[in-house]
Amino acid sequence: MEFVLAVLLGIAGGVLSGIIPGVGATIVVVLLMPVLLAFDPVYILVSFVSLYSISQYIGSVPAIILGVPGEISSMAAVTESKEIIKQHRQSEAIAHAALGSLFGGIICLAFVVIGLDILNYLAIVFKTPIKLTVLVLLIAVTAIVADNRGLINVYLMILGAFFGVIGIHGTYNREFLTFDNPNLMTGLPLFPVLLCLFVLPTFYKIVSDNKNFQAGEIVNITINFSQVKSFFKDIGSAVRGTVLGFFGGFCPGITCAFSSQLAYVAEKIKHKKSEHCVKRVTAAETANNAGALSALLPMIVLGIPISSSEAVVLTILQMKNFTLNFSNFQDMLLTTTQALVITNIVGVLLAWPFGRQLLKLLTNIHPKRLYSVLFTVLIMFCVYVGYINYQAEFYIIVILALLPVGWLLRKLETLPLILSFMLVNMTIDSVVTVVELYS
Amino acid sequence: MRKLLMFATGILLSANILAADFPEIKIVNLSSSTGSHFAASKALGRDLEKQGYRVELISPGNACQAGAIIARLPRDTVVISNPSPYSQAEIVKGNQKCNAVLPKPNNMAFMLSVNYTMCTLSQKQNPNAVFQPGASFRVGHLKPTHIWKNAVDQLNTANNTNNKRIQYNGAGPTKAALLAQEIDYSILAMPHALALQKNGATCIAEFTNEQPTVLAASVNSLSSNKTQLEAAESMSFIILNANNSQLAQLRTDITKIMLSRDTESGKIKTPGAVFFENYSFERRADIALSHIKRTAGVD
Numbered sequence: 001m002e003f004v005l006a007v008l009l010g011i012a013g014g015v016l017s018g019i020i021p022g023v024g025a026t027i028v029v030v031l032l033m034p035v036l037l038a039f040d041p042v043y044i045l046v047s048f049v050s051l052y053s054i055s056q057y058i059g060s061v062p063a064i065i066l067g068v069p070g071e072i073s074s075m076a077a078v079t080e081s082k083e084i085i086k087q088h089r090q091s092e093a094i095a096h097a098a099l100g101s102l103f104g105g106i107i108c109l110a111f112v113v114i115g116l117d118i119l120n121y122l123a124i125v126f127k128t129p130i131k132l133t134v135l136v137l138l139i140a141v142t143a144i145v146a147d148n149r150g151l152i153n154v155y156l157m158i159l160g161a162f163f164g165v166i167g168i169h170g171t172y173n174r175e176f177l178t179f180d181n182p183n184l185m186t187g188l189p190l191f192p193v194l195l196c197l198f199v200l201p202t203f204y205k206i207v208s209d210n211k212n213f214q215a216g217e218i219v220n221i222t223i224n225f226s227q228v229k230s231f232f233k234d235i236g237s238a239v240r241g242t243v244l245g246f247f248g249g250f251c252p253g254i255t256c257a258f259s260s261q262l263a264y265v266a267e268k269i270k271h272k273k274s275e276h277c278v279k280r281v282t283a284a285e286t287a288n289n290a291g292a293l294s295a296l297l298p299m300i301v302l303g304i305p306i307s308s309s310e311a312v313v314l315t316i317l318q319m320k321n322f323t324l325n326f327s328n329f330q331d332m333l334l335t336t337t338q339a340l341v342i343t344n345i346v347g348v349l350l351a352w353p354f355g356r357q358l359l360k361l362l363t364n365i366h367p368k369r370l371y372s373v374l375f376t377v378l379i380m381f382c383v384y385v386g387y388i389n390y391q392a393e394f395y396i397i398v399i400l401a402l403l404p405v406g407w408l409l410r411k412l413e414t415l416p417l418i419l420s421f422m423l424v425n426m427t428i429d430s431v432v433t434v435v436e437l438y439s
Numbered sequence: 440m441r442k443l444l445m446f447a448t449g450i451l452l453s454a455n456i457l458a459a460d461f462p463e464i465k466i467v468n469l470s471s472s473t474g475s476h477f478a479a480s481k482a483l484g485r486d487l488e489k490q491g492y493r494v495e496l497i498s499p500g501n502a503c504q505a506g507a508i509i510a511r512l513p514r515d516t517v518v519i520s521n522p523s524p525y526s527q528a529e530i531v532k533g534n535q536k537c538n539a540v541l542p543k544p545n546n547m548a549f550m551l552s553v554n555y556t557m558c559t560l561s562q563k564q565n566p567n568a569v570f571q572p573g574a575s576f577r578v579g580h581l582k583p584t585h586i587w588k589n590a591v592d593q594l595n596t597a598n599n600t601n602n603k604r605i606q607y608n609g610a611g612p613t614k615a616a617l618l619a620q621e622i623d624y625s626i627l628a629m630p631h632a633l634a635l636q637k638n639g640a641t642c643i644a645e646f647t648n649e650q651p652t653v654l655a656a657s658v659n660s661l662s663s664n665k666t667q668l669e670a671a672e673s674m675s676f677i678i679l680n681a682n683n684s685q686l687a688q689l690r691t692d693i694t695k696i697m698l699s700r701d702t703e704s705g706k707i708k709t710p711g712a713v714f715f716e717n718y719s720f721e722r723r724a725d726i727a728l729s730h731i732k733r734t735a736g737v738d
Contacts, residue, residue: 127621168501171582171608173529180536182503302615323473323611390497390508429608436605437577437621 006043007339009035010050011346017051018058018071019362020206025052025309026415027202030194031374033316034381041322045332046339048313049296053105053340056256056289057347060097061355062362064281065090065221073256073291076264076284083277093278095227096234098352100286103235104242105344108293111246113337116330122301128437131304132430134252135423138306141253143416153416156409160420163188163197169425171432183394190315190422191382192395196402197409198418199378203371204410221356237267237283245287249294252306259291260284293340300336301329308415311422464689465512466519468498469505469526469540474610475630476523479674482703483519486696502526503537509679510538518679519548519689522727524672528583528735542677542727547720548690549697550727551712552673554652556632558642561620566643569624570661574600579613579622582606585736587626590646590668597664628672629653630709645711646670652711671713675727690720 009032017028028051029036036044059071067081077097084093112119126134143153166177167187178184231238241263248259267276267283298304303324305311317324324332350358379399386395409417466484470476477498484494499505505526509518522540530539542550562568562576569576580587584606591604605622607613610631617625618638625635629652632642644658645651648669659666678689694716699705715723 123615123618124620127619128616168535171606172584173534173582175534182501182507182537185501185503185535186499318473389499390511391499429612433605433607433616436603 002039002043003046003335003339006039006046007050007342010047010052010339011054011343011350013047013051014054014343014347015058015350015358018055019062019358020365021062021209023202023206024071025055025307026312026418027199028055029309029312029316030199031378033191033194033312034378034385036316037319037385041317041320042332042335044313044316044320045300045324045336048309049336050339050343052292052296052309053289053343054347054350056105056285056292057098057101057351058358059288060101060281060285061094061351061358064093064097065355065359071256071288073260073288074285075257076260077281079264080277080281083274084281087275087277089278091222092227092230093281094221094355095223095352096231096278096282097285098348098355099228099231100238100241100282101289101351102344102348103238104245104286104290105293105340105347107242108246108290109337109340109344112293112297112333116333119297119301119329119333122297126298126302126304128430128433131302132427132434134298134304134306135427135430138252138308138311139416139419139423139427141251142308142419145254145257146416147413148416152412156412156414156417157420160417161424163193163417164421164424165428170429174428183391187425188398188421189386189389189391189395190312190319191385192398192402193421194312194418195378195382196399196406197421198406198414199375200403200406201410201412201414203375205413207367207371221352223353231282234279234282237271237279238286240266240270241283241286242290244283245290246294248287249291250298250306253308255295255307256288256291259294260288263287289344296336300324300332305423308419311419315422463493464495464517464519466494466496467505467509468496469502469521470523471526471609472498472500475628475672476521476526476674478707479704480519480521482707483676483693483696486702486704487692489702490692490696502530502540503535506530506538506540509540512680514680517681517685517689519693520677520679521674522677522731523674524727524730524734525582527731531731532735532737540677540679541731542675542724544719544721544724546677546679546686547724547727548676548678548693549714550673550675550718550723551697551714552671552726552730553629553709553712554645554647555626555628555670555672556642556646556654557624557626557644557658558617558632558635558640559624560617560635560640561623563639563641566641567661569600569602570594570598570663572599572663574598574602576602576623577605577621578602578624578626579605579607579616580626581609581613583734583736586670586734590626590670593666593668594658594662597662597666599663626670628709629711630707633709652713671730673727673730675723 013028013032017023017025055071059074060077063074063077064081067078084090146153168175168185244263244266245259248262249255251258264280264284267280271279298306299310305314383395386392466480468477468480484496487494520540522542527539529535559566568574578591595602610627613625613627614631616622636642642654644656644661645654646668647657651657658668676693678686696702696704
């Protein structure tokens with residue numbers, strides 16, 4: 001039962017993440033946090049992989065039809081959307097993108113299940129120096145792609161690191177600004193920090209950027225078997241998208257977005273003419289689904305996050321006193337595989353036959369009202385989480401202290417700050433170990 | 440329909456009355472929230488629930504924070520806690536300024552201890568190579584530094600070796616480092632050694648001056664110039680705020696749970712664990728306290 005609930009929650013979250021511009025997997029994980037905290041660790045992971053997978057399916061729908069990027073990994077589809085709309089091939093593009101996503105998702109899943117033993121080698125590959133490189137790359141790439149001016153990202157990372165090192169952490173019990181207060185010894189609690197310094201600025205940006213979400217005309221999406229036949233006729237694009245997307249997904253910080261761009265550029269080199277716009281979208285959309293799976297592997301197998309949403313999930317798992325590692329990944333992988341099979345099927349249905357209905361849902365949303373209610377509810381949830389952790393007063397103090405900071409940062413993309421906050425101690429520990437290993 | 444409702448209400452009421460006979464217990468984990476001490480607290484909680492107790496597990500992940508929660512609970516709330524040597528050592532040493540939760544004869548309920556071990560994956564062909572003169576391997580271990588620095592230094596002096604210490608933040612990272620062959624040897628408590636063996640590692644020796652409990656040899660017997668190294672991880676459960684009858688009842692129930700093979704706690708207990716069940720509570724509290732002091736380096 002918990003499995004079904006977790007999958008359903010993941011699907012709902014994935015739809016939200018995929019369809020609403022500016023709301024990525026990271027922010028949806030934060031929104032779902034109060035519910036996720038009630039799940040067993042394995043089902044938190046099930047919810048997350050379902051969310052991640054579904055959002056890749058859904059993202060292509062507003063991208064192709066409205067030219068609005070629901071997901072960052074749908075930028076290639078946004079680029080091609082003008083040509084697709086000009087040629088009146090929206091239905092074909094939607095069908096090919098959905099089928100390509102299914103193809104990429106299922107092929108990669110089969111590859112992972114068959115090659116389970118190969119994953120053991122990940123443990124050997126990911127020695128501390130490699131782990132450190134991945135962490136640094138993740139933070140650096142997030143800062144580079146963040147929508148802020150150069151130095152601001154550096155300041156945000158420093159501020160995030162400052163908040164992150166408060167407490168007693170690490171191999172040598174580094175103590176910083178605890179003032180002998182027991183509440184501060186485990187550091188600033190994640191939920192209030194995310195709420196004030198990430199959710200608040202993100203919501204503000206979404207609301208000020210989108211008075212409403214409708215950007216283009218919602219056309220009728222036709223469904224027929226000839227679209228399936230034409231997809232298989234152009235299967236080469238999906239195959240190339242799958243292979244490139246799978247390996248691209250390992251790129252820290254930009255995972256699926258990188259997969260998608262990599263496959264898109266490769267396909268553009270192969271098919272330059274404008275009439276091949278659907279092939280290019282198919283390759284890109286297949287790639288982001290293939291990449292969605294490979295991006296999850298370092299986290300599931302070794303507990304190393306390579307994207308910001310994974311870092312949040314990992315921290316939630318730590319709050320549930322659970323560590324993902326080499327010895328328990330096989331059980332995790334089996335359950336998440338089952339979830340992925342279901343979500344791939346649901347994803348193709350939502351993104352293809354029900355695509356139009358989803359778009360109608362999007363255009364009926366009033367951003368300001370929605371986000372005001374959501375933020376108020378989240379603040380209440382946050383205090384409740386503090387209460388059940390015997391830290392209600394402390395959570396309220398942290399919220400009151402950080403809300404003004406969040407408001408000051410409202411015009412900035414604060415992902416570099418949050419990532420730095422969550423990963424600074426893991427990074428310092430890795431540096432310490434590398435120094436000990438090679439000194 | 441009315442009869443059915445009355446029957447259901449009756450069942451609910453009687454269940455509540457039965458539950459009220461048992462004290463509501465808070466299990467407050469004083470150790471980190473990811474290690475074996477937390478796992479043991481969680482298992483004990485589930486086993487007590489099966490016996491009809493109402494249990495809440497609280498695990499803030501820090502000994503001071505956990506201690507503060509215990510202090511804030513009403514005086515009549517029965518608390519089970521686990522003052523592990525490492526969790527209390529930093530407080531006893533004065534590095535963390537808060538009140539220690541210590542085992543005493545009047546609160547001790549159960550205690551067990553498991554030996555530390557040495558395992559290897561990269562040197563499976565010659566696992567004792569770490570003791571051979573001139574050896575220069577990476578030996579991974581966890582906190583506290585002073586204990587393992589002393590142990591590796593003594594082994595280096597006794598065997599004329601030049602092995603290098605690498606400290607990790609907990610058993611999980613140390614195990615991962617051994618499996619990634621980032622280190623050649625690991626020093627970890629028995630439960631982790633057995634997990635490593637399942638993943639292909641070879642565990643060679645225990646840190647004990649007595650007969651090894653599971654493995655074939657002790658570190659001291661493999662050392663050329665015999666060392667006197669002893670290291671065991673102890674785990675104890677203490678009961679706070681209980682009256683005499685509650686204390687006696689819980690001591691009996693916890694001991695039964697821990698020694699049984701059918702309980703969750705019984706299933707996760709490690710082969711080779713010493714239970715001290717025939718020792719007096721005074722003696723057990725003494726041993727547990729001495730482990731804390733040794734870990735703190737103040738004995």
